[in-house]
Amino acid sequence: xxxxxxxxxxxxxxxxxxxxxxxxxxxxxxxxxxxxxxxxxxxxxxxxxxxxxxxxxxxxxxxxxxxxxxxxxxxxxxxxxxxxxxxxxxxxxxxxxxxxxxxxxxxxxxxxxxxxxxxxxxxxxxxxxxxxxxxxxxxxxxxxxxxxxxxxxxxxxxxxxxxxxxxxxxxxxxxxxxxxxxxxxxxxxxxxxxxxxxxxxxxxxxxxxxxxxxxxxxxxxxxxxxxxxxxxxxxxxxxxxxxxxxxxxxxxxxxxxxxxxxxxxxxxxxxxxxxxxxxxxxxxxxxxxxxxxxxxxxxxxxxxxxxxxxxxxxxxxxxxxxxxxxxxxxxxxxxxxxxxxxxxxxxxxxxxxxxxxxxxxxxxxxxxxxxxxxxxxxxxxxxxxxxxxxxxxxxxxxxxxxxxxxxxxxxxxxxxxxxxxxxxxxxxxxxxxxxxxxxxxxxxxxxxxxxxxxxxxxxxxxxxxxxxxxxxxxxxxxxxxxxxxxxxxxxxxxxxxxxxxxxx
Numbered sequence: 001x002x003x004x005x006x007x008x009x010x011x012x013x014x015x016x017x018x019x020x021x022x023x024x025x026x027x028x029x030x031x032x033x034x035x036x037x038x039x040x041x042x043x044x045x046x047x048x049x050x051x052x053x054x055x056x057x058x059x060x061x062x063x064x065x066x067x068x069x070x071x072x073x074x075x076x077x078x079x080x081x082x083x084x085x086x087x088x089x090x091x092x093x094x095x096x097x098x099x100x101x102x103x104x105x106x107x108x109x110x111x112x113x114x115x116x117x118x119x120x121x122x123x124x125x126x127x128x129x130x131x132x133x134x135x136x137x138x139x140x141x142x143x144x145x146x147x148x149x150x151x152x153x154x155x156x157x158x159x160x161x162x163x164x165x166x167x168x169x170x171x172x173x174x175x176x177x178x179x180x181x182x183x184x185x186x187x188x189x190x191x192x193x194x195x196x197x198x199x200x201x202x203x204x205x206x207x208x209x210x211x212x213x214x215x216x217x218x219x220x221x222x223x224x225x226x227x228x229x230x231x232x233x234x235x236x237x238x239x240x241x242x243x244x245x246x247x248x249x250x251x252x253x254x255x256x257x258x259x260x261x262x263x264x265x266x267x268x269x270x271x272x273x274x275x276x277x278x279x280x281x282x283x284x285x286x287x288x289x290x291x292x293x294x295x296x297x298x299x300x301x302x303x304x305x306x307x308x309x310x311x312x313x314x315x316x317x318x319x320x321x322x323x324x325x326x327x328x329x330x331x332x333x334x335x336x337x338x339x340x341x342x343x344x345x346x347x348x349x350x351x352x353x354x355x356x357x358x359x360x361x362x363x364x365x366x367x368x369x370x371x372x373x374x375x376x377x378x379x380x381x382x383x384x385x386x387x388x389x390x391x392x393x394x395x396x397x398x399x400x401x402x403x404x405x406x407x408x409x410x411x412x413x414x415x416x417x418x419x420x421x422x423x424x425x426x427x428x429x430x431x432x433x434x435x436x437x438x439x440x441x442x443x444x445x446x447x448x449x450x451x452x453x454x455x456x457x458x459x460x461x462x463x464x465x466x467x468x469x470x471x472x473x474x475x476x477x478x479x480x481x482x483x484x485x486x487x488x489x490x491x492x493x494x495x496x497x498x499x500x501x502x503x504x
Contacts, residue, residue, distance in 0.1 A: 004032045005068030007040055012074045014053050014107045023047040024072075037070055044072060052111030055141065076107045079143055080135035087147040090126060091183045095145055102130070102143050115255065119215075125152045125179060152179035160499035162394060164228070164402045165488050167200040186210040201228045220249040220269075243275035243290070249297070264302040270322075271295045275386055289332070291339045291384065293349050294325040311361045316354075319387070323349035343384045346447050352380040353387055367420035371435075376411035382446045383408045391441035391458050392486060394497040398439050399460035399480030400489045407443025407456065414439040418466075430470030436463050439480065459483040462494075474501040 007024040027040035037060060045058040055077030063071050082102055084092040098120045101112040113130065120128045126149040135141045154177045163169040177189035187209045195201035207222040224245040249269035256263050274292040299317035304310070327349065332342035340347040357375040364370055375396075377389040385406055391397050392404030396412045415438045421431040440459040448454035464478030478497045485491045 001031045001033055002065055003030045003068045004028050004036065004065070004070055006070070007044075008069055008071045009044070010071060010073050011076065014056060014076060014109075015048055015051060019047055019051065020044065040070070041072055044074075048074075052109040052113075053107060054110045055108060075139060078140050079104050079106055079108060080137060080140035081142040082145070083142070084145045084147060087149060089149045089151055089180065090147055094183060094185075095120060095128060095147060099128075099145065102145070108143075114260075125150055153177070154179070154503070156501055156503040158499060158501040160394070161497065162402050162499075164201070164393075165404060168196055170196045171201065184210070199227070202226070203228055216253045216255070218251045218253070220251060220267075222247050222249075243273070245271060245273050247271040247297075262302060262304055264300070266298075266300050268298045269296070271297065273386065289330075289339070289342060291343055291386070292326060293339075294322040296320045296322055299355075306361065310363065312359060314356075314358045316356045319351075319353040319355070321349045321351040340384060344382055345449060346382040347384050348381065351383060351387065353383070354378040369418045371416040371418060372414070374411065374413045377409055379408040379446050389443060391443055391456075392489075394478070394499065396439065397441045397458045397460055397480075398437065398462060398478055398497050399482040399493065399495050400458055400486045401495075404486045404488050405441070405443055405456050405458060408446040410441060410443030412439075412441040427467075427470050430473075431466075431468045433466050433468075434463065435466060435478075437461065437478070437480070456486070457484050458486055464497075472503045474503070475499065 005028065007028070009020055009024075012020065023043045023046070024040045027036045027043065041058050041060050045056075048054075048056040048058065053076075057075045057077075059073040059075060061071060061073045079102055082096065082099075082104055084095045087095065099113065099116045100106075101109050101116055117128050117130070120126065126147065129146045129148070131144040131146060133142045133144070154175075156173075156175050158171075158173040160171050160173070161169045162171045171193060172195075173191065173193045175189060175191040177187065179185070179187045181188055187207075189205075189207045191203075191205040193201060193203040193205075203224065203226040205222065205224050207220065209218055209220040211218045225243075226245075227242050247269060249267045251265060251267040253263075253265045272292075272294050274290075276290050297317065297319050299315060301313060301315035303313040328339070329336045330339050330342060338348055340349050340351075355375075355377050358373070360370075360372045362370045362372075379387075388406040388408055389410050389412075390403035390406055391410065391412050392400035393402030395402075396414075416435045417437075419434040421433050423432045424430070438459075438461045441457070443456050443458075445452070445454040460480040460482050462478060462480035464476060467473065467475040476497070476499045479494055480497065481494045482489055482491055489495070
């Protein structure tokens with residue numbers, strides 16, 4: 001036995017001193033043996049591996065222990081050469097810049113490398129795989145970054161039988177998106193939603209997003225031009241009304257945590273909304289007049305991606321009317337009023353809207369699954385129809401017309417019991433599944449006028465069939481039977497919701 005007063009670690013440049021001390025400290029002290037020295041070596045080697053330095057080895061050189069000092073030798077495997085191959089639509093310089101942990105001469109941290117490769121990946125358009133080979137010099141290795149990419153151009157066409165009140169059924173939705181403009185990962189997209197009669201629904205949505213210099217930050221810009229009084233389901237916007245909406249969002253995607261299982265992001269920005277005069281009174285409005293205003297938005301989301309366990313996502317946000325930016329008064333039937341007050345009694349441009357949503361996909365025995373969705377909104381005051389929550393239709397409560405009911409506050413929810421996939425061999429990898437569902441919504445008004453209806457409940461149940469993943473084709477057929485009367489749909493009515501989408 002011998003005393004060990006110090007472990008002298010030689011050759012280290014990667015691991016910070018506190019981590020080294022924490023690894024070897026339990027193996028210091030009097031009356032130690034070679035078994036303790038080996039345990040210290042293993043503990044230090046494990047500390048490197050857990051920190052992500054997989055090319056580092058800890059050795060015990062031949063020595064004579066003098067003065068209670070034991071030497072441990074660290075051999076750091078370094079990158080000698082880095083090459084990029086296989087790229088067709090991606091610049092080699094982008095791949096190199098995106099993998100600083102694999103720079104020549106560095107000791108690679110594989111934890112950082114995994115995050116960098118995930119950042120370079122762009123869905124199904126691009127994947128980067130590292131291949132390691134021994135280098136020309138001892139203790140070095142070469143890295144080849146093999147890129148599998150394809151043209152980042154995407155398009156889709158959807159036909160469905162959606163309809164809002166006072167419009168004919170049938171919508172065509174077309175979208176086009178390019179995801180790597182200028183080889184800088186800029187994304188530009190355009191979507192168009194139109195009814196059989198263009199005078200009823202004609203919505204154009206444009207968006208542009210780009211990553212910013214700081215890692216994790218991006219800027220998204222968008223604009224919507226709509227001739228529809230009611231939000232066109234599928235437009236990707238949460239604003240109801242005919243007119244123009246322009247918006248900008250700063251998005252911060254944070255690093256995953258909980259072992260990479262949880263992802264979260266924060267976004268905030270501004271919207272400018274200029275709505276035309278409506279053809280009918282909507283929601284609790286008392287005027288069809290045009291209106292323009294500015295609003296701020298803040299949103300946070302947290303998600304657990306789909307893996308062996310349940311997948312879920314939750315989000316919460318707030319929207320604030322910015323009265324001071326566009327404050328004015330208008331003639332409202334001979335009286336000078338705030339445009340919001342003219343449109344609805346008690347409304348003002350300094351409104352606050354609180355929103356929350358949650359999604360859950362839970363695997364069940366026998367390859368069944370349960371899908372649940374909740375969404376809600378609260379309001380600080382009476383809202384004009386453009387800011388109200390809508391319920392009814394294929395996206396909220398099936399069996400009713402799209403956006404059949406509007407409210408200042410409320411919640412929508414749905415439950416789906418989904419069967420195991422069948423006909424997979426016949427569908428060449430596609431998935432055909434039956435599902436049963438129950439949908440519900442509860443909406444209300446803030447400060448209703450005397451005699452005005454102020455609370456509504458929608459509910460439905462039904463069955464459906466869903467096809468996904470078959471040569472880019474998706475299709476859904478669902479029949480919902482109403483359990484409560486709505487503004488336009490009676491109790492006990494059955495309505496089919498049909499949609500076919502082709503993505504390419």
